[in-house]
Amino acid sequence: MNKKERIKFLFVGPGILWVLAFTIFPLLFSLRLSFFHARLGRPQEFIWLGNFGRAFADYRFWSVLWVTIFFVIVNVALTVLIGLVLALLVSRPLRKPLKGQRAIRAFFTMPLFTAPIALGYLGLTIFHEEIGAVNTVIKALGFVNLPAWFSDPWLARFAISIVDVWQWTPFCFLVILAGLQSLPDEIYESAALDTSSGWDVFRHLTLPLIGPVLFTVTILRMVETFKLLEIPFSMTSGGPGMATQTYSYYIYLTGLRNFNTGYASALAYILLAIMLIISIFFFKRLRQIYE
Amino acid sequence: MKKLTIFMLVFVFILTGVAVYASKGEKAKEGAVEEKAPPKEEAGLIMGFPAANEQEAKLAHAAFEAADNGNPDPAWKGKKLTIAVYSAGQRGAISGPLYFWRNKFEELTGATLDIVEIPFAELREKIFTDLMTGAGRYDMLINCSNFYGDYILNDWILPIDDYFDDPRMPEWDRDSISPAVAALYKWGDHWYGGNNDHDAQVLYYRKDIIESAEWQAKFKQEMGHDMPVDLETWEDVVEVCEFFHGKDWNGDGDSDNGISLHLKVGGQGYFHFMAMSAPYVVIPYPGDPPTKVTRYHNVYWFDPETMEPLINSPGHVRALEILLKLSKAGSTAMWGWSLGEAWADFLSGNAVMCFSWGDVGSLSQLPDQSVIQGKLGARGIPGTKTPYDMQKKRFLNLDEPNMVSNQAGCSWHPVISKYADNPDLAYYFMAWQSTPPINHWNVYMGWTGVDPGTTYDWFPPYGNAKEEEYVAGGYDAEDARNFIGSYQDNFYNYPIFQNYLRIPGTPELQEIWDVHLSEAVTGQLGPQEALDRTAKDWGRIIDDYGRDTLLKLYQESIGYK
Numbered sequence: 001m002n003k004k005e006r007i008k009f010l011f012v013g014p015g016i017l018w019v020l021a022f023t024i025f026p027l028l029f030s031l032r033l034s035f036f037h038a039r040l041g042r043p044q045e046f047i048w049l050g051n052f053g054r055a056f057a058d059y060r061f062w063s064v065l066w067v068t069i070f071f072v073i074v075n076v077a078l079t080v081l082i083g084l085v086l087a088l089l090v091s092r093p094l095r096k097p098l099k100g101q102r103a104i105r106a107f108f109t110m111p112l113f114t115a116p117i118a119l120g121y122l123g124l125t126i127f128h129e130e131i132g133a134v135n136t137v138i139k140a141l142g143f144v145n146l147p148a149w150f151s152d153p154w155l156a157r158f159a160i161s162i163v164d165v166w167q168w169t170p171f172c173f174l175v176i177l178a179g180l181q182s183l184p185d186e187i188y189e190s191a192a193l194d195t196s197s198g199w200d201v202f203r204h205l206t207l208p209l210i211g212p213v214l215f216t217v218t219i220l221r222m223v224e225t226f227k228l229l230e231i232p233f234s235m236t237s238g239g240p241g242m243a244t245q246t247y248s249y250y251i252y253l254t255g256l257r258n259f260n261t262g263y264a265s266a267l268a269y270i271l272l273a274i275m276l277i278i279s280i281f282f283f284k285r286l287r288q289i290y291e
Numbered sequence: 292m293k294k295l296t297i298f299m300l301v302f303v304f305i306l307t308g309v310a311v312y313a314s315k316g317e318k319a320k321e322g323a324v325e326e327k328a329p330p331k332e333e334a335g336l337i338m339g340f341p342a343a344n345e346q347e348a349k350l351a352h353a354a355f356e357a358a359d360n361g362n363p364d365p366a367w368k369g370k371k372l373t374i375a376v377y378s379a380g381q382r383g384a385i386s387g388p389l390y391f392w393r394n395k396f397e398e399l400t401g402a403t404l405d406i407v408e409i410p411f412a413e414l415r416e417k418i419f420t421d422l423m424t425g426a427g428r429y430d431m432l433i434n435c436s437n438f439y440g441d442y443i444l445n446d447w448i449l450p451i452d453d454y455f456d457d458p459r460m461p462e463w464d465r466d467s468i469s470p471a472v473a474a475l476y477k478w479g480d481h482w483y484g485g486n487n488d489h490d491a492q493v494l495y496y497r498k499d500i501i502e503s504a505e506w507q508a509k510f511k512q513e514m515g516h517d518m519p520v521d522l523e524t525w526e527d528v529v530e531v532c533e534f535f536h537g538k539d540w541n542g543d544g545d546s547d548n549g550i551s552l553h554l555k556v557g558g559q560g561y562f563h564f565m566a567m568s569a570p571y572v573v574i575p576y577p578g579d580p581p582t583k584v585t586r587y588h589n590v591y592w593f594d595p596e597t598m599e600p601l602i603n604s605p606g607h608v609r610a611l612e613i614l615l616k617l618s619k620a621g622s623t624a625m626w627g628w629s630l631g632e633a634w635a636d637f638l639s640g641n642a643v644m645c646f647s648w649g650d651v652g653s654l655s656q657l658p659d660q661s662v663i664q665g666k667l668g669a670r671g672i673p674g675t676k677t678p679y680d681m682q683k684k685r686f687l688n689l690d691e692p693n694m695v696s697n698q699a700g701c702s703w704h705p706v707i708s709k710y711a712d713n714p715d716l717a718y719y720f721m722a723w724q725s726t727p728p729i730n731h732w733n734v735y736m737g738w739t740g741v742d743p744g745t746t747y748d749w750f751p752p753y754g755n756a757k758e759e760e761y762v763a764g765g766y767d768a769e770d771a772r773n774f775i776g777s778y779q780d781n782f783y784n785y786p787i788f789q790n791y792l793r794i795p796g797t798p799e800l801q802e803i804w805d806v807h808l809s810e811a812v813t814g815q816l817g818p819q820e821a822l823d824r825t826a827k828d829w830g831r832i833i834d835d836y837g838r839d840t841l842l843k844l845y846q847e848s849i850g851y852k
Contacts (some may be wrong), residue, residue: 039835041423041445059824129624150555150627151813237412237557240626241810256416258799259423260835 030265038262051266060242060250061267068247070157071164071228076221078165080214083172088202090173091180105174112170120234123163127235153243156236160244163231168224172217179213180206215286219279226275247271339394341381350732350763351391357728360399361461367716368401374720375418375429377703378408384650384740385433385488385703388733392724399723402716412557415798422447427710431717433487435701436475437801440794440844442706443478449707450481454718463725467746467754469782475702475791479847483706485721486730489744490700492566493777494522494646495637495655498668500540501531510534524692525567525613525673528644532620535643543640549620551642553633556809561801562699563646564808565591568610569695569789570674572601574687581786584851587682592792593833595851598842600829602804603822605686606679611811611818618812626813638663646672648700649742652774656737656766667770669777671696671785696785703740731756735764743778753779793848796836803828 034052037045055061086108090098098104111119126133127149135146149159183206191201207214229248232238238245238253245253251271255264335341342348374389381390386408393404407429409417419441421428432448442448454460465473468486476484500506501520510518514534519527532549541547554560569591575581576588583589586596593600601607618626621642625633630647637645638654638661645651652669655661674692679685687693705721707714724730733741734748746754750772761771781788792800804825811821833841846852 037835040419042836129627130622148623148627151624153813153815156627236627237555239556239806239809240813241556241815242806243813243815245806253802257802258796259416259419 030268033262034265034269036262038260038265040259040261044262047262051263052270054263055266055270060245063242064245064247064250067157067243067245068226068228071161071246072222072225074157074161075164075168075225075228076218078161079168079172079221080176080218082165082169083174083176083217084214086169086173087176087180088206091177105177108173109170111167112174114167116167116230117234119163119167120231123159123231123235127159150236151240153240156240156244160228160231160235163235164225164228167231168221172221175217176210176213179210183209211289212286215282219282222278223275226271336394339398341391341394343382346763347736350736354728354732355395358723358726359461359463360723361719362459363400363719364459364715365401367713367719370400370402370713370716371405372402372431372713372716372720373405373407373429374431374433374705375407375409375414375421376433377414378410379740380408382738384738388724388739388741389433391739392729396720396723400716400719402713404720422708422710425710427708427712429708430711430713431705431707431721433703433705434484435703436484436490436698437701437791437793437797439475439478439483440797440848442483444795444840444844447709448483449709449711449714450483451485451707451718451721452482454715454722455482457715457718459715460719461722461726463722463730464727464745464747467727469744471698471782471788471790472702472744475698475793476704484704485706486725486745487704487733488702488741489748490648490698490702490742491744491778491781492563492646492648492672492697492699493652493774493781494528494644494670494672495651496522496644496668496670497640497663497666498773499666500535500643501668506535506540522644522670522673524675525570525610525617526675528673529613529616529620532617532644536620540643541640548622548636548642549644550617551628551633551636551645552614552618552621552625553628553630553647554618554626554809554812555629556806558630558805559700561805561808564610564614565789566672566697566699567614567646568607569697570672570693571610571613571678572604572606573695573787573789574678574680574693575787582788584849587680589787590681590849590851591789592849593845595842595846595849598833598838598845600826600833601681602829603819603826604679604681606681607822608818609677609679609686611808611822615812615818626809635660649774649778650740652770652777653737653740653742655774656764656770665767665770667767667773669773671777671780694785694787696781696788698788698790702742702744731760735761735766737765743775744782748775749779750775753783790849794841794844796832796841799832800829803832 035046035048035050037047037050090101090104092098127135129135129146129149129151132149134149138146147155149155187205187209188201191205195201227248228246229252232244232246232249233252236244238249247267248271251264251267254260254267337345337348338352340348340351342351376386376389379386381387386406389404389406393406396402396404414435415438418429418432418434418438420426422442422445463486465482465486468476469489472489476482476486501518501522507518507520510531514530518531518534522528522531528550534549535547536549537546539546552560553563573589573591574587576583576585584595586594590601592602622628622636625636628636633645634647634651634654636642637651640662652667655663655667658664672695674694676689676692677686678689678693680687705717705724707717707721711717724733727745727747730741730745731747733739734743734745743749748754748756750756750758756775758768758771761775762768766774791797807816807821807825807828810816811818816824
């Protein structure tokens with residue numbers, strides 16, 4: 001290997017070192033920690049699978065898992081559905097592009113670039129039970145019993161879902177719109193000869209063709225929603241009680257607030273396993289459909 | 292494409308023009324400032340203080356002149372002191388006084404003071420991470436008193452006894468501090484903390500409403516007996532709050548609240564429950580002294596023999612049931628309220644009562660935050676005639692209420708990190724802020740969040756404070772008497788008191804307690820189930836830390852022998 005060829009290592013070296021130091025090492029170290037009874041500052045003790053066993057016997061584990069699954073189902077379904085509807089409204093095959101499409105696209109994507117923690121605090125002011133915009137409007141409409149957004153467990157979850165959906169719908173909209181716009185006009189011209197029903201065209205043509213895009217968006221959104229932390233953190237602090245405490249929030253509390261790093265690592269690996277299983281299932285199903 | 296290119300070019304051109312114009316404008320403004328404004332150090336200061344008005348500055352100056360400034364070591368010149376404090380801003384509670392006195396400290400020592408504000412929710416993790424890793428980012432910590440267990444177990448903070456006779460250091464009066472608070476600044480035989488804040492909870496009420504003959508007559512008509520205006524027991528408080536709740540007693544045309552409470556998860560609601568529930572759980576030792584700690588007397592948290600949690604005792608459960616009743620006599624939104632929101636409901640004249648820290652008393656005197664100045668009633672925390680006796684395993688039926696005062700909260704005060712670069716300089720600041728004139732100024736200035744707790748804060752016969760001092764600080768004279776009086780009662784006139792939990796892992800224990808209390812008040816769990824869960828979780832945490840280690844520290848912390 002001559003000098004000129006060796007120089008390539010100089011360029012990739014820092015990148016490799018970065019990944020080793022800040023991705024691979026923490027990954028392996030946290031794997032090691034998950035087998036230890038480890039509280040920061042206290043002596044560590046090897047306990048085999050003790051932390052994993054403890055998780056399954058921990059009612060908080062099941063509670064936060066349930067809350068997270070609720071958010072995954074509701075938030076992912078709503079973001080993908082609303083994103084799809086908006087993309088269908090904006091995408092107009094065989095017709096002139098919608099006037100101001102770029103402006104609409106830019107406008108829709110704005111929440112995506114907001115920090116989730118800031119959106120959470122914004123949600124706190126919007127859903128405030130006494131002076132928030134939502135309840136002010138409801139009150140102005142003549143309703144007396146105003147929704148208790150932060151003291152009713154279900155309403156608190158719903159409020160968080162609204163904020164999360166608000167933030168992530170633009171992402172789904174953008175990706176699905178790109179998928180729709182990549183479909184050739186010719187197939188819509190052929191379809192127009194067979195049917196005049198827009199629903200039929202959507203069901204038998206558009207939907208199967210953008211299926212892979214929808215699958216990808218759904219998987220990405222699921223992964224993101226499983227990590228939901230900032231919005232409940234800033235909006236409800238996980239309350240009332242544990243009603244909006246998500247899995248990531250629990251890991252954060254266990255590891256970074258209470259410094260129980262061994263148990264927090266085990267919880268993180270269980271989450272990783274859950275997400276891997278779901279992803280594998282989805283991709284297998286996708287392959288089956290398209291093979 | 293061509294259109295887009297032209298558009299982009301025009302856009303960039305306009306943007307550049309705006310930027311150039313703005314920078315010129317900024318320079319012009321800077322130039323103007325340089326010519327006309329006083330030097331930067333003096334800008335916004337009155338008599339060298341970042342005071343809101345001349346009166347505040349004058350009082351601060353008098354305090355500064357009266358305080359012992361010690362003999363600052365010339366070697367401190369150019370050094371930096373970094374203090375971590377919970378985030379409330381430059382005129383906010385606890386962090387505000389640091390900013391206020393910073394210039395004077397820098398004048399005296401030639402050192403610089405760096406104030407690092409940390410949000411309350413992250414305070415513990417930031418401080419503990421700094422200490423665990425030995426990073427030493429903070430020289431001094433304005434800390435919550437319940438962090439001590441972890442500090443002592445891990446040897447993270449420095450004792451300060453050796454500085455007391457150091458001629459460089461300002462003298463402060465440790466004997467003036469109420470014994471219960473002084474105990475918080477110590478562990479075993481050593482002092483660790485400097486004097487600052489003295490937290491306790493008392494009951495505040497609208498004197499103009501409770502003492503109104505008209506409302507008393509309406510109460511009698513509706514309830515069939517006289518209004519219990521002394522509010523001696525929690526049962527009385529519930530009855531009065533229920534009576535007022537939903538009535539337009541402030542005449543604003545809307546129905547108003549009986550009480551204002553705070554129990555949002557992640558806040559400090561559990562401290563309120565502690566203060567409120569203590570009379571149901573803690574009973575005095577029947578012999579002498581009544582404050583003696585035995586397995587069944589003067590205990591609240593754990594069995595001091597076994598470290599089994601007592602938090603689900605029948606007394607605790609009864610208290611939680613009372614709290615649930617109280618919660619029905621306030622705004623339905625209050626379980627989602629932060630502490631400030633709960634205070635605001637009372638201060639803005641929408642609730643007849645509220646129980647909390649001294650901050651409410653001082654904030655009630657700030658016209659920009661309160662409409663109740665001159666209408667403030669206050670008393671020590673109520674008791675109950677039906678406390679639970681853990682030895683007899685039954686509720687008692689007393690003629691006189693079981694009264695238990697409290698130290699609940701943080702009593703924010705400075706400690707020195709073991710990893711401090713300049714512990715001497717840190718102690719100098721701590722001692723200087725603890726001197727009676729400065730500490731007393733911090734107390735009678737309502738915005739500082741520093742609560743009273745020393746003889747120079749109390750009125751005679753408990754101390755030597757003068758009403759005029761509080762009036763000069765913006766207080767209504769009668770409000771000051773009521774507020775300070777209730778604090779004096781709390782510290783001196785109750786037979787027994789309930790103290791902090793100060794063992795390692797306390798914040799973790801509080802976190803889960805907080806969650807389960809919230810579950811109870813929002814109807815997700817019954818009181819018994821919520822506290823059973825708390826006890827179970829506490830047991831697990833205790834085992835995690837090591838039961839024997841914690842038992843020893845717990846016994847030490849409550850004085851159990």
